[in-house]
Amino acid sequence: THAEGKRLRMSMFSFRIYEEGRESIPERPYLYETDVEICLVGGSCKSPVERFWSGSSPIYILQKATQNEESDSMEESEPKETLFASELLPEENPGPAALSVGRAKQLVSLYAMVQNPNATHLEVVLPPLWIRCDGSDPDHTYWMGAEPLQAGKKITGINIYMVSCDGPTADKTCFASLKELIMEHKRRHHSFAVTTKGFAQYELFEVAALEDTIVESGSSICVDVTWNTVEKILETPSLISAATLNIVLELGNPRSPVFQQYQELQLLLALAEGLKTGVVEWPEPAESETAVGLIQEFLTGNCCLFHGERDFTTNQLSQQTKCDTAAVHSYIKSIFTERGDLDFAEQLWCKVRSKCVSSYQELVDCFTLVIKSLECGEIQPWIHQESNSLFHKLVQESYHGKLEAAFLSGTTPIQTLFEIGLNKMKKDYVSFFRGESRSSLLFQDYFISTSVDLQEQVHRVQKLHHMLEIMVSCTALLQFRHENLLSLTEICLNYYKENPLNEKHVFQLPIRPALVKQFLQNEYPEIWKVEISNENRGKRVKTVWEVSTNPSAEHMPTNSSGLFCDSTVHGSSEEKLYYITMSKCSQVYFC
Numbered sequence: 001t002h003a004e005g006k007r008l009r010m011s012m013f014s015f016r017i018y019e020e021g022r023e024s025i026p027e028r029p030y031l032y033e034t035d036v037e038i039c040l041v042g043g044s045c046k047s048p049v050e051r052f053w054s055g056s057s058p059i060y061i062l063q064k065a066t067q068n069e070e071s072d073s074m075e076e077s078e079p080k081e082t083l084f085a086s087e088l089l090p091e092e093n094p095g096p097a098a099l100s101v102g103r104a105k106q107l108v109s110l111y112a113m114v115q116n117p118n119a120t121h122l123e124v125v126l127p128p129l130w131i132r133c134d135g136s137d138p139d140h141t142y143w144m145g146a147e148p149l150q151a152g153k154k155i156t157g158i159n160i161y162m163v164s165c166d167g168p169t170a171d172k173t174c175f176a177s178l179k180e181l182i183m184e185h186k187r188r189h190h191s192f193a194v195t196t197k198g199f200a201q202y203e204l205f206e207v208a209a210l211e212d213t214i215v216e217s218g219s220s221i222c223v224d225v226t227w228n229t230v231e232k233i234l235e236t237p238s239l240i241s242a243a244t245l246n247i248v249l250e251l252g253n254p255r256s257p258v259f260q261q262y263q264e265l266q267l268l269l270a271l272a273e274g275l276k277t278g279v280v281e282w283p284e285p286a287e288s289e290t291a292v293g294l295i296q297e298f299l300t301g302n303c304c305l306f307h308g309e310r311d312f313t314t315n316q317l318s319q320q321t322k323c324d325t326a327a328v329h330s331y332i333k334s335i336f337t338e339r340g341d342l343d344f345a346e347q348l349w350c351k352v353r354s355k356c357v358s359s360y361q362e363l364v365d366c367f368t369l370v371i372k373s374l375e376c377g378e379i380q381p382w383i384h385q386e387s388n389s390l391f392h393k394l395v396q397e398s399y400h401g402k403l404e405a406a407f408l409s410g411t412t413p414i415q416t417l418f419e420i421g422l423n424k425m426k427k428d429y430v431s432f433f434r435g436e437s438r439s440s441l442l443f444q445d446y447f448i449s450t451s452v453d454l455q456e457q458v459h460r461v462q463k464l465h466h467m468l469e470i471m472v473s474c475t476a477l478l479q480f481r482h483e484n485l486l487s488l489t490e491i492c493l494n495y496y497k498e499n500p501l502n503e504k505h506v507f508q509l510p511i512r513p514a515l516v517k518q519f520l521q522n523e524y525p526e527i528w529k530v531e532i533s534n535e536n537r538g539k540r541v542k543t544v545w546e547v548s549t550n551p552s553a554e555h556m557p558t559n560s561s562g563l564f565c566d567s568t569v570h571g572s573s574e575e576k577l578y579y580i581t582m583s584k585c586s587q588v589y590f591c
Helices: 002-023 101-115 180-187 259-277 291-300 327-335 344-355 361-373 390-399 412-436 438-446 454-478 482-495 513-522
Strands: 031-032 036-041 059-064 127-133 140-149 154-169 195-203 220-228 242-248 507-511 526-536 539-548 580-588
Touching: 031 390, 031 454, 101 127, 101 140, 101 154, 180 526, 180 539, 195 513, 220 454, 220 513, 242 454, 242 513, 259 344, 259 412, 291 344, 291 361, 291 454, 291 580, 344 361, 344 390, 344 412, 361 390, 390 412, 412 454, 482 507
Parallel strands: 059 127
Antiparallel strands: 031 036, 036 059, 127 140, 140 154, 154 580, 195 220, 195 526, 220 242, 242 507, 526 539, 539 580
């Protein structure tokens, strides 16, 4: 029959995508029956349904094929040759498009038939299915999902999910009561005993004491709080809840207390790139005074003095708590001032960096002045004994009265400046982490090793700077004490010993809720939800009710008026607008 043919086509098509996805996730979506676009999502790709589905396996995402401008139709179409949807899409994709709820139900039915061992010969368990819906039904359904239920290797049924969403609204009287939600769950699943679990997420950037010093675009510091036994909707988490700090931080905020170190790192990266490509992207000079003039003053001054090693033990953040905004900002800047044990080469780097050498010739001119001073015996600079750089060798040669002229040719001046900056910044970061976190992991030599090439060494310095920005941001927000800094440092170190630089990575730190007590008790959560669940035939079924400041479905139309209403000028009586999301599941067993 026509229905059997349709089921067979769906079965073979699903199996083909499944087989192609076994080795790697396909990069392009597939087209099914001219109106449905199918993607297999998994691996490192962010799942669009992670808010209400906690599975970890790859999933099918079905949505309306955007090249089809006609409305969805329930009519059957003749078999078409399978095409890559991206071959038919326009160059500019307007974003995901949703299917009608009726079409989604039809696709879920086909998926269920394909997985039913009594109705098909397909002997593989397909990934779960999630379909974007347009919310046109009375329940405003925006996602529909289906997931096989298994007993061992045998498929016994299908878990069907319905996710509805309304809002935004600031009217909390329209929120469901917890009692109503529990009663509805019991009726749907014929259960007598249920458990409840709460979850709340607080965004710390927006209410931080130092919000003017924190990167907001592309960065996030939030705390997730979970607890058992919910008593009422929107209840405040208790201080015995479990809390996790989630940190995503992108670099380059001009208002950061360590932005100067970021600029210093950028010069180092420009030199590293120049050594690879032969072309250095020199920065534009910021001031009228040249680097050459500054170096001349430096050489005729007290350039060879040793200023004494800085004592990090007397200025530890772990021994102080700063509550005043200006005091915290000032303190953070003070803990990363120049070290007191800078040698001649490091002081030279600081002078060159501060005036931003703007060309290769200017760099050569600066080194020419240094070499002339060495040749004439005008300076006898002090250099760290452990240094093995080209510049260290040059100074050693000057003690014996012989200097190589080749030092000022080719890429040697660039490599020399690069090595000086690299060694200096390594010492800076090691000094900071020793003083602030006392982490012994730094002594495992990974981040300061010289056994790898220079490009890899500077890559590891980038990782250290990312860690520094994370420590500074958390210090500004939460006045971290010693145990928190130590734990966070070790989490970052362990990650970066195994992974490349990743500004999108979420660093997670378990913390005591008391550390964020002021946020829990005084601020609105960005997400608050309750999960009601019970066991049904050995499988846990859930009902999840959630309010959030952002819609749970990215394809849902949003209110452009913003997230706040009834706000005063100073924001003292502002109310957040919330979206209400309900996720329900039903189990359908095959006979």
